[in-house]
Amino acid sequence: MRAFCRFILITALLIGLSGCAGQPDHGRPSLYQRLGGQTGVHDIVTSFLVNVADDPRIVGYFAHTNIDYLAASLEQYICELSDGPCIYEGPSMARAHQHMGLTDASFNALVDNLQAALLSRNIDAGARNALLGRLAPKYSEVMHDQ
Template sequence: MRLLTIIALIWLLAACSTTPTQPTLYERLGEQEGITTIVDNLLYEIGGNDTLLPFFAATNISRFREKLIEQLCQVSDGPCDYTGDSMAQVHAGMDLNDSHFNALVTDLVAAMDEAGVATGAQNDLLARLVPMYDEVMNPDDYINAEPTDTDANRVTR
């Protein structure tokens, strides 16, 4: 009887020690295929958005698509490295305001909805993008600033 109790205790301890791992944000977004779908949906949304479309008139859309896929993959803990320019470099000279920023966020949410991304994953992605807000909206503050350790580690073109 004592042997059965010990075996049961070992079995219970083993079951407790193997807690299931939570899927990463990358996995919750649908991995590479899901992120690609989100970006493609976003491009479609931007194409119909009169507030944003003028900003993309001279943009190499293929490059934009490729770099945004990389960036969302990296931000969501996927196996990608973002190799594009800094957010300050990309947005310099655009004179963006909050209506532009909000329009892009609205289009991104619509793109994620269309891709079937769960609300929690959408919120987690948006939360990870929030730290880029200041660099996007105030690029001159970053371009003219002295390089930091973070800047030195950033991979650009």
């Protein structure tokens, strides 16, 4: 329960910090550009997946996963979510995660690993918060059938 409360608090903070992250600002680079474009998103996803592979709390969830497919899907998803030129063609978050048995602790571990990946790629705090703010509302979809 503590982990869930921590997640809600962090989510509220990130959404507040991201402001109008979904609104285009014609004088400012898009979130996709701030993440480094295609190369940046690829590097973030690669770092994230390395972090997950090294995390004993959650690596088991990916034991039978096609990592190449997962990496490509995550790149496409983050690209679209960050206003890049991609169109995510994968399954909904609810379908992709159904029956995985995720817990709040495992969800939080994924968020920790993503934050570490963003930091390792030197993504500035504003772009990190904006991306996490856009991902935070997906929590209910990811955890829907858990």
